[in-house]
Amino acid sequence: MTSKKNTQIIFNKRPVGVPDKDCFRIEETDIPELLEGQVLVEVHYLSVDPYMRGRMNDRKSYIAPFQVGEVLTGGAVGKIVASKDQALKEGDYVMGMMGWENFAAVAAKGLTKVNPDLAPISTSLGILGMPGLTAYFGLLEIGKPKEKETVVVSGAAGAVGTIVGQIAKIKGCRVVGIAGSDEKIDYLKNELGFDEGINYKTSQNLRADLKAACPNGVDVYFENVGGEISDAVITLINNHARIPLCGQIADYNSTEMPVGPRWQSYLLTRMALLQGFLVGQFSDKYGEGIKQLAAWLKEGKLKNKENIVEGIEQTPDAFLGLFKGENIGKQLVKIK
């Protein structure tokens, strides 16, 4: 089938607190044999995402934990080079959960076909994939922004945040992004059209800076980070504010339950809604979401921002970089 070898990134040990490179090891293996119903995918792009940190803990959650000694898995896209399935054939491009490896043997029924002529295949992991759908449904179904309202997004320069802010602009809102570098803030304001951006790492008084950026208060807070950034935003919410709760990256590496102010009284007196969500709960509407996102992308209303590193051995660093705030836009690893 091919004489090439397969490079895999193995989950070497569970992290305690912030993960480091010792959590990963690289192994060379043979190309896997296919079982009936599987296809062999030559992987082109791997996605690294903050939620994967949760899978590194040995704890029951909405998705099973990674097992030490096994290859890590995540969103990926590539080309089928061999098939033992009726529906998918050699040459097809497919997206889905795959190992962090050059060649993945995957059950065909878990994969989605990707049309490489519609958009670059990498978009199936970003703006037309999980992060795009997360932004789309979280903002529109839970945040329900109305024209002229103020939308604040934290983690604004990330894969989800960049899309949330742009959709809010399409909906006619005032958009304020919170991110962790001046380069990110420049990008949000000058490339993506955000009205204001706040660098939380250099702000002397985050609440005061937010208040200045949101003279009419906060109607929607798209919450990606948690921690002290959220504490500041919550104090500025308007009556009937909506808070789609998408991520808590500030706490993902905590070894103990983090503590902070009990700000339920703000939610109570302002009749505000806080709703946790996972993109999968909207799976029956993915088609609608992708169609709209692709249309906005084609019309130039949405800009696609990817941060791509090359080489499968770079994958652990790309993942670890998410927690250092290194990426602007969707972080991908190109391995073919």
Add this chain to the structure above:
Amino acid sequence: MTSKKNTQIIFNKRPVGVPDKDCFRIEETDIPELLEGQVLVEVHYLSVDPYMRGRMNDRKSYIAPFQVGEVLTGGAVGKIVASKDQALKEGDYVMGMMGWENFAAVAAKGLTKVNPDLAPISTSLGILGMPGLTAYFGLLEIGKPKEKETVVVSGAAGAVGTIVGQIAKIKGCRVVGIAGSDEKIDYLKNELGFDEGINYKTSQNLRADLKAACPNGVDVYFENVGGEISDAVITLINNHARIPLCGQIADYNSTEMPVGPRWQSYLLTRMALLQGFLVGQFSDKYGEGIKQLAAWLKEGKLKNKENIVEGIEQTPDAFLGLFKGENIGKQLVKIK
């Protein structure tokens, strides 16, 4: 008009932390003169409610703060003894915001007529009034309990909690109440039909006791108290749980922002909804709510529980008792 004197409870000073009797003083005054559009109400029942603690702070909120030196005001019901209004006349019973005093001069347009033949007039301050409507709309519009689901209510023996649990039983749910004495737990289980009750003051492990009482997890948590009770319940919520956020009595007397575990990750991974509300946001549906509550009351499906003390001079103690957990059901003061 009448030769009687008027006894008033004056807001004597703002509390710092837990209020005490020094926050109140009693004054004898003349019966107030009526302005055009006002009526003079001989007050029969005064309502004392936890939310009034917030009005004792000099802080902007959804309702204006009390002013030191002025008569305290709250929900009350009584009989009109003089009128300078076209619509309301002597002999009518009315409910609304009135001073803590025997005779209140009130703008007629802020009052609601009460029919004393339908139900005892005190119910207009309890099961057919603000607490009843709070329970009704908070549970049904936000909690949306479905048959066989598990509903947990904190502050379960209070004015709102007793009604929440009974409505949840009408809807076919498993109902678990959390309250602060064995007497209250007995009442909830044996008189109101709650499935389980937990005395948080004697529980050695609240989370373990809750887990045992909720073998299928928690689908709706009607949140009246905040603090460590909520911390325990939140860890047991099911996917798509709903949390109507009605009160935070554990924190009302805090002098600093209370801190506690950041449990947003539970809301996120379980796709749960937390929604603050004030009963006033449902005011356009009050008629529907009162009609249904009155029907259930008449059918014997809802039991009305009032805790009545007599004498206007008892009002401060009745109010202070709310924070000591002294009342079962709606706390009222009968002053006529």
